[in-house]
Amino acid sequence: MRQVLILSRPQDGHVSPVLEEIKARGARAYCLHTADFPEKATFTSILSQAAGGWIGSLISDDQTIPLQELTSIWRRRPKRYVASNAYAPGIKAFIEEAERALLGVLESQTLQGTFWVSQTHAVRRADLKALQLAMARHLGFQVPRTLMTNSPQEAEAFYHQCHGNIILKAVSRGAIENEEQQMSHFLYTSQVERAHFAHIEGVRVTAHLFQERIEKTCDVRIVVIGRQVFAARMHSLQGGQACLDFRQQYANLTYEVHTLPEVIREKVLELVRSFDLQFASMDCLITSQDEYVFLDLNPNGQFLWLQYRLGSRLPLKEAMADLLVYPEEYRL
Structure with a gap:
């Protein structure tokens, strides 16, 4: 049976819908709130010469997760553990730093075939705004x-x-x-x-x-999930600040599924691939001359709010479940 581990935090609205889609595909799904380790979660792992890597288990919330049997790991906005202030500052920092042991074991599972969406080093590199902008321009995007x-x-x-x-x-x-x-x-x-x-x-x-500031006709949110690319076009019902940053006025937007020109779609995939990512949400704007201008990329961004607006016309949770359960078919 295929098995998927989701690394996340409480109250993340993306986890449950994708988890249900994973189960619907006949796979087993686990969720670890990473801030629970080490206080509320236990892991044991042995470096095995026979297995060619770390083998062991992670126990959390009555789940026993066999690390070496994981098909995929989804790094969905994990939160770092914060130790008690009862410890002296130096000890507190030491305890918090030691959580890297678990991350190292999980990352090493790639050596045994486990697939990541996306690996920690790739997410951290892609989070560098200056690098994003330079890479986008290098690949031929228009950038302000x-x-x-x-x-x-x-x-x-x-x-x-x-x-x-x-x-x-x-x-x-x-x-x-x-x-x-x-x-x-x-x-x-x-x-x-x-x-x-x-x-x-x-x-x-x-x-x-x-x-x-670039004058625009609309915003476009692009979501890349493995090799699948989705896009939604958003128009503001108001001017002013709502038009400048659509995140302030979600309710004052109209939404429609958008088909990217093939040349833009290929650049989007090339940009995501350049950061070694398997997921990204990306914001662009379209000018009155129908030019696409790159704004930014989020390697762990929100996406389900678009599906709630557009329904089955934008099957994002299904695409994420497909990628996690069948990475050999859907990976970028």
């Missing part, structure tokens, strides 16, 4: 004029070079975590106004990503 800097003077010069039409985007995660209150403050793409330069010295604090 972009500046990364912590220099107030360079930021202001870029503003004038673009005739005052620039936006500010998050360099990485786009969220500020408050662990004590268990909440996140999201940073959305925003227009840079002349009045903001009264606080321009704040740019020195860290790197900032500025881009020339």
Whole structure:
């Protein structure tokens, strides 16, 4: 029987729907909330010469997971373990770092044929925004004029070079975590106004990503699952900020399934392949001249909200289950 392990966190709305699809294909599915290890999960593994790698089991929530028998592992937004503050800071950091033992054993299962969506090193590399933009341009995508800097003077010069039409985007995660209150403050793409330069010295604090704002007719969210490519076209019902960052106004969008031109589809697959990924969500915009402009790529992005809007016309959870259960057929 084929067996799939999902590495995730509580309240991730993608896990259960895909897990049910995996079971519907006759495979066994397990889910590990990675922050539970080592307090609520136990693993034992032996380096076996006969097996050519690590063999053993992982026990969590009454699941006994045979590591060496896994067909696939889905790295679905795992969360790191945080040790108790009762430990001294150095000990706390040591305990948290030791969780890498489990990750190493799981990653090593590729040597015994286990398939990953996607491997940790690939996800971390693809998360580098500057590398994404450079790779997209290298492969022939149109990319907005972009500046990364912590220099107030360079930021202001870029503003004038673009005739005052620039936006500010998050360099990485786009969220500020408050662990004590268990909440996140999201940073959305925003227009840079002349009045903001009264606080321009704040740019020195860290790197900032500025881009020339490109006028668009719509946004396109592209989802790559193995060798399958899906796309949805989104139009804003309002102007202003909702048009600048659609994540702020999901309810004020209209959705339709979109067919990418073959040349764009091939570039999308080439970009995902260049990062050694098996999954990615990608945002582009379309200009009034029907040009596709690359914005960013998320190697672990959200996708089921599109299926909830478009139903069976965009079978994303089914595609993910197919990839995990039958990787030899669907992998990129």
